[in-house]
Amino acid sequence: MVESGVTAMAGTAGRLRLSPAEHRRLARKARLKRELTGWMFLGPMFLCFLLFLVIPVCGTVWWSLQTGNIVGGTHFVGFDNFAQLPDTVGAGSAIANTLIFAVISVPLILVGALAVALVLARIEHGGSIYRFLVYFPVLVPGVVAALIWLFLTNIDFGLFNNLRKAFGLDPITWLSADNALGLLAVLDVWRNVGYWAMFFVAAIIGLPTELYQAAELDGASVWARFRYLTLPLLRRIIFFAVIVSTIWGLQVFDTALVLTNGGPGTATTTVIYRVWLFVFQSNNKVGFASAISLVLIVVILALTLVQMRLLRDRRGID
Amino acid sequence: MSAIPAIELIDVGKHYGAVSVLSGINLSIAEGEFMALLGPSGCGKSTLLKLIAGLEELSEGEIYVGGRLANYLKPSDRDVAMVFQNYALYPHMTVRENIGFPLKMSGLAKDAVRGKVEDAASFLQLGAQLDRFPDELSGGQRQRVALGRAVVRQPLAFLMDEPLSNLDALLRVEMRTELVRLHKRVGRTTIYVTHDQVEAMTMANRIVLMHKGVIQQVGTPAEVYSRPANTFVATFVGSPTMNLFKGRIESGGNGRKFVGPFELPLNGMGTKLADGPATLGIRPEKVQIAGADTSHALTGTVELVERVGADSFIVAQLGGGTSVNARVDAATEIKEGDLVAITLPAGALCLFDAEGIAVEEGT
Amino acid sequence: MAVETAARLPPAIAADHARARRARRRRNELLRHLALAAITFVLVAPFYYVFLASLKNATEIFSYPPKLLPFPPYLGNYEKLLFHTGFLRWMFNTLFVAGSVTTLKIFLDSMAGYALAKVDMTGKKVVFMAMLILLMVPIGALIVPLWSLMSSIGLIDTYAALILPPLANPLGAILMRQFILGLPKDLDNAARLDGLSEFGIYWRIVLPLIKPGLVVLAVIIFTDQFMSFIWPLIATTSDDLQVLTVGVAALRAHGGANYGLWSASAVMSLIPVGVFFFVLQRQFLARSLAGALKQ
Numbered sequence: 004m005v006e007s008g009v010t011a012m013a014g015t016a017g018r019l020r021l022s023p024a025e026h027r028r029l030a031r032k033a034r035l036k037r038e039l040t041g042w043m044f045l046g047p048m049f050l051c052f053l054l055f056l057v058i059p060v061c062g063t064v065w066w067s068l069q070t071g072n073i074v075g076g077t078h079f080v081g082f083d084n085f086a087q088l089p090d091t092v093g094a095g096s097a098i099a100n101t102l103i104f105a106v107i108s109v110p111l112i113l114v115g116a117l118a119v120a121l122v123l124a125r126i127e128h129g130g131s132i133y134r135f136l137v138y139f140p141v142l143v144p145g146v147v148a149a150l151i152w153l154f155l156t157n158i159d160f161g162l163f164n165n166l167r168k169a170f171g172l173d174p175i176t177w178l179s180a181d182n183a184l185g186l187l188a189v190l191d192v193w194r195n196v197g198y199w200a201m202f203f204v205a206a207i208i209g210l211p212t213e214l215y216q217a218a219e220l221d222g223a224s225v226w227a228r229f230r231y232l233t234l235p236l237l238r239r240i241i242f243f244a245v246i247v248s249t250i251w252g253l254q255v256f257d258t259a260l261v262l263t264n265g266g267p268g269t270a271t272t273t274v275i276y277r278v279w280l281f282v283f284q285s286n287n288k289v290g291f292a293s294a295i296s297l298v299l300i301v302v303i304l305a306l307t308l309v310q311m312r313l314l315r316d317r318r319g320i321d
Numbered sequence: 322m323s324a325i326p327a328i329e330l331i332d333v334g335k336h337y338g339a340v341s342v343l344s345g346i347n348l349s350i351a352e353g354e355f356m357a358l359l360g361p362s363g364c365g366k367s368t369l370l371k372l373i374a375g376l377e378e379l380s381e382g383e384i385y386v387g388g389r390l391a392n393y394l395k396p397s398d399r400d401v402a403m404v405f406q407n408y409a410l411y412p413h414m415t416v417r418e419n420i421g422f423p424l425k426m427s428g429l430a431k432d433a434v435r436g437k438v439e440d441a442a443s444f445l446q447l448g449a450q451l452d453r454f455p456d457e458l459s460g461g462q463r464q465r466v467a468l469g470r471a472v473v474r475q476p477l478a479f480l481m482d483e484p485l486s487n488l489d490a491l492l493r494v495e496m497r498t499e500l501v502r503l504h505k506r507v508g509r510t511t512i513y514v515t516h517d518q519v520e521a522m523t524m525a526n527r528i529v530l531m532h533k534g535v536i537q538q539v540g541t542p543a544e545v546y547s548r549p550a551n552t553f554v555a556t557f558v559g560s561p562t563m564n565l566f567k568g569r570i571e572s573g574g575n576g577r578k579f580v581g582p583f584e585l586p587l588n589g590m591g592t593k594l595a596d597g598p599a600t601l602g603i604r605p606e607k608v609q610i611a612g613a614d615t616s617h618a619l620t621g622t623v624e625l626v627e628r629v630g631a632d633s634f635i636v637a638q639l640g641g642g643t644s645v646n647a648r649v650d651a652a653t654e655i656k657e658g659d660l661v662a663i664t665l666p667a668g669a670l671c672l673f674d675a676e677g678i679a680v681e682e683g684t
Numbered sequence: 685m686a687v688e689t690a691a692r693l694p695p696a697i698a699a700d701h702a703r704a705r706r707a708r709r710r711r712n713e714l715l716r717h718l719a720l721a722a723i724t725f726v727l728v729a730p731f732y733y734v735f736l737a738s739l740k741n742a743t744e745i746f747s748y749p750p751k752l753l754p755f756p757p758y759l760g761n762y763e764k765l766l767f768h769t770g771f772l773r774w775m776f777n778t779l780f781v782a783g784s785v786t787t788l789k790i791f792l793d794s795m796a797g798y799a800l801a802k803v804d805m806t807g808k809k810v811v812f813m814a815m816l817i818l819l820m821v822p823i824g825a826l827i828v829p830l831w832s833l834m835s836s837i838g839l840i841d842t843y844a845a846l847i848l849p850p851l852a853n854p855l856g857a858i859l860m861r862q863f864i865l866g867l868p869k870d871l872d873n874a875a876r877l878d879g880l881s882e883f884g885i886y887w888r889i890v891l892p893l894i895k896p897g898l899v900v901l902a903v904i905i906f907t908d909q910f911m912s913f914i915w916p917l918i919a920t921t922s923d924d925l926q927v928l929t930v931g932v933a934a935l936r937a938h939g940g941a942n943y944g945l946w947s948a949s950a951v952m953s954l955i956p957v958g959v960f961f962f963v964l965q966r967q968f969l970a971r972s973l974a975g976a977l978k979q
Contacts, residue, residue: 019382019383021390026392030393032393038806040882041804042799044795044798044803045795045803045805048796051848051852052818052854054848055852056826059829060818060821062833066828125716126713127713133720137723137724139728139958139961142911144910145911146929146936147949147950147953150936150946150950153946154730155730155733160737257929260933261936264937279914279917282828282831283918299825303820303825307819307820396873396876397877403877405870405873407869409870409871409873410874411874412868413892422878423877423878426879470874
C-alpha cells in the first residue's frame, strides 16, 4: 500500500510535474476554448440584443439631447428638450392621457380578470370552452380590435346605440372628446381581461386546498375566504400583474390611432402616438420625441426594477 | 498491481473566488482499488470527484489518470465513467440507447455496440428493460442502467457520486452488496463518494475522510476505525460514536496521568504528548461494564439501556454531567439505575492533543 | 364499526346532509356557468356583430333594427377586400415575417438559453441581468434610433427591417434558460463524459427535451409578431411590404368610410390566429403560465 499509517494533513506532498508557467498557459488555453464555446451559443442572440435594444436605448438618450429632424441634420442642445417639454404642445397632454388611460384600464382589467378567474378555476365541466372564448380577444391585433369597436361605437349603426334604441333611449356620441379616452380604456379591458384571467386561474389552481377546507370547517363564508385567504396568498402575483399590465398600458398606440386618430383633438393622443407624430408628421421635433421616449423608457425601467425587487424578496435570481 | 497509480492527485485545490472548497489534496489511488471518499455534506468530496472527471476546473494542482496529466483533458478523453446521484439518464432514449450512447459517441460500429450493450444488460439483469424508457423503470432499475452506461465503456476508473442515496433503505443494502460483487468481478479502480460511513466501511479497500475541503485521514477501514487521526475521524466513523473525554495530562509522583471527568494513569502511554490539554477516547464496545465493587476506580449509574437485539447500548452517568457509552452483550443483566464499575482498558485508549490530533504511540 | 359515539348521526340525517351538499354543489356549478356564459357573451358578441356587418351591404349596415342572422349573405365586401386591396399580400407578408422571426428565434433563443443555463462563461450574470432589466422596454419607445439605424444601413423598406429588430427581445432567451435549468440534474455532465461536444449536448439532448417549451415560445413569438404594428408602420413604405395590421389600419385611414370593407378585413384578419389558437389551445394558454413561471 502506498499510504498506510495515519496522517492528518500532509500526505506525500508531491512536487508538481509541470512548471507553473506551463500550467498557466494550458489553463488559459482551456478557459479560452470554453469561453469561446459559450459565446458562440450566446453570441447571435446577444448581438441582436445589443444592436436592436441596448444601443437604441443609448441612442434615445443621444437623440433626446439633439434638435432637428430624423433625416438631415441635428445639433446638440443639451437638456433644452427636457426643459421645454412641459411647454411643448402635445407633450404634456400625451403624458396625461396615457396616465389617465392606465389608471382606468389597469384596475378594471385586473379586477375583472380576478373575478373571471375565481369562477373559472372552480368550474367542473366545460371549462375549456370558456377559456377559449375568454382568451380569444387577447389574440386580436390592436388595429383589428379598434376596427371592431368602431362597429360598436358608431353613432348610426353601432351595437351600443342599437341597444340604446332597443331600450327606447337616444343614441349618443360614444367617441366624444370627453368619452373617447374612457372608451379606449374599456376597449383595452375587453382585449386584455382574458390574458390575466388565465394567469390568475393558473395561480389559483396552485393554491393549497387544505387551507380552504380548514377555513370552511371554521365557518368562513365565501367572501371571508376570498378576503383573508385568496387575496393575501395571491398578493405577489397580483402585484406582478399590476406592474406588467401598467407597463403594457403605457404603450397604447394602435387602438388610439385606428379608433379615434388620437382625437377628437388630442383626447386620445398617447405618449407613443405623440412620439410618432413628432418624428414622422412634424418638423424639427425629433429631439422632443426622443425626450418623451426617454421618459417612457425610464418609467418602464423603474417599474421593472420595483418588480424585480419584489420577486427577489422570496427567492434570489438564479 | 502495477506500480503506476491509476489516479494520482498532487496538491489539488479548488476555490470559488475567496471561498476555498478543496485544498492540499494529495492522493494516490492504486489500480483496482475501491476507494471511498467519506465526509459530511459540504466537505468537498463531490467536488473532488467532479475535478477528477473533468466536469470542473482545478484551481491548483495536478491530476493524473492512468499516468497521463488530465488537468486539461476533456472529460470524455480521461477514460473515466461516472454514476451520478440522480442517475442522469437520458429521458428521451431507451435503456438500450442510454447504455449504448457512450459507445456510439466513440464511433464504435453498430453491431459492436449492440453486442456490448446486451452483454452489459444481461450482466446487470436489465435484459427485459432494454427497450423501455427511464420513466418506466423503478429506482433500482434506473440505477443499474446508470451503472450499465458506465460499465459498458470499460473505463480506467469508475467514479460514483452517492449512487445509493436515492434508494430506500432495503434496496440500498441490496445494491451495496451488488456493487461490491461488481467490483470484485470487474476489478476496476473505483472512487466512491458517500456521506454514509457504513457504506464506506463495508465497501472500500481504503477510505479518505474529508472535512471542510481537507483530507483528514487516508487508511483502510480498520485503520480508520481503530487508529483515527483526529477527533473528527474518531467521531465520524463508528456508531455509536467514540467516547471522548476532555481533560489534561499531568505529571505527578506516580507517573503521568489523565485528569478529566475522572483520573486515569497513563502507564507509559502518550509519551510524545507534553503535559497540557488533551482528549481521551475509547470506543463503546471496548468499555467494560461489570457489577460495582470497591476495587474499581471508575463507577457510574446506568441512565439508559437500549436493547437492539444482539447488543445492548448502555449510557452510564459518571456524575458531573459526563456520560459513557458502552456496548455490551444482550445477555448481560443490567437495568437502569444500576451502579456499575467501568473499566477503560489501556490498549483500547486513544489520545488526542489539544487540537484534536491523534498522538502516535512510540513503541 | 360497532363503536357508537355521540357524534355519529343516524343514517337518515346523514343522507339528508349529503343530499343537501350535492344540491348545493349543483347550484353553485349552475351559477358559475351562468356567470361565465354572461361574461363570455359580452366578450364574444362584438365579433359576431362585426361578422354580421361583413356580410351586409351598405344599406343593410345602417338599417335599424339590424338583421341578426347573416342570411342572405352579401359577399361584395369580401370580394372587394380580397381582390381589390392588397389584403392577401398583407397576409402573406405578416405570415412570412412572423414565421421567419419565430424560426430564427427558436434557434437563437434556445442557444442563448443553453449558454446562460449550462455553460461556464464570464459575463453570464451581467448579460442575464441586462436582459431582465431591458425585458419590458418596448420597440415603440425606440422608434427614433431604430429607424435611424435601419435607414443609415439602407434597410428601410425591406423584409430585413421587419425581421431583425424583433430578434432583440430577450423574453425568449430568459424563458429558454428557465426551461433548460429545469431539466434533470447532471444530464449535461453525463453527456460530456459520454463524449458529446457542447453543440452535441445542445442539439441531441437539450433541444429534444425542451420541445414543449419551444412550442410555447413559438406561439408567444408568432402571436406577438402577428399583432405588431408601430414598427412595421414606420419601417416599410412600399405597398407590397405592408403587413396585415398596417394595411388594415390604412383601410381605415384612407378611402373613406367603407364599413363593409372594414368589417370584412377584421373577420379575415382573425381567421389564421383563430385557427391556430383552436388547434394549439394548451400552448397558447401556457403563454400566461409563462408569466407564472417567473414566480
